[in-house]
Amino acid sequence: MELKNFIASGDIYDVYESDGMAVKVYKDEKYKEKCLYAALTHARCETSLKFSDLKIPVLHEVSLIDGKWAISMDWIEGKTLGQLIDEDPDRADMYIDKLVDIQCEIHDQYMPLLSKLKDKLARQIKSLGQIDEIKKYELLTRLDSMPKHIKLCHNNFDPDCVILNDEGTFVLNWGSARQGNASADAAKTYLLLSLKRPALADKYLDKYCTATGTSMHYVQQWLPIVAAAQLDKGIEEQKDLLMRWLDVVDWQ
Secondary structure (H helix, E strand, O other), rough: OOOOEEEEOOOOOEEEOOOOEEEEEEOOHHHHHHHHHHHHHHHHHHHHHHOOOOOOOEEEEEEEEEEEEEEEEEEOEEEHHHHHHHHHHHHHHHHHHHHHHHHHHOOOOOOOOOHHHHHHHHHHHOOOOOOOHHHHHHHHHHHEEEEEEEOOEOOOOOOOHHHEOOOOEEOOOOOOOEEEEEHHHHHHHHHHHHHHOOOHHHHHHHHHHHHHOOOOHHHHOOHHHHHHHHHHOOOOHHHHHHHHHHHOOOOO
């Protein structure tokens, strides 16, 4: 396959558009396992969500491109919710309402075949070199005490993952999806908004908790955990904020 149009670069893969396909090319051959597992996860979500009003790009192929592992799926035309918010901030409230509605529909799905979100969070925290063993123990103890659920959690959900077009609502980037606690997923969305669009983070959390009848304090209890897991990505410009969140023992 010829890679034609470079679209974006992530922490472990680059995205191209080529002949109507979105192609994620993993940057190093050592990411073979991540590529194959992301494809399996996407396929399981695709199967489950076919009975939902939400749409997900169809995965077509896992391949090697110039020695690097790649996943090819439908290219979805349209603007993301993130683009719509940036272009028309006066309508941000409406778009955040839409984001919450979509996330609630995702959480309505049960995914017992997916790996557990708690297990992934624990692995990420244990792997950290930036924090000491006492802090790891505190975070892992908190994680272990949180209720265990099997709801579908996107685990990377923010306005840039949602495309609206004439065919409906498409949700992208399912490679990190897991089964778990919906409030952990909401905490991750709050974290991503705090990093990318901080003016919208509190607005989102208030709307999510109101829509779901969830205690804001309960979602906030997940924040040090998801912040620690995000540290595992090694994104230097995020480090200061994430490290500050680890030291918050009890959110108000």
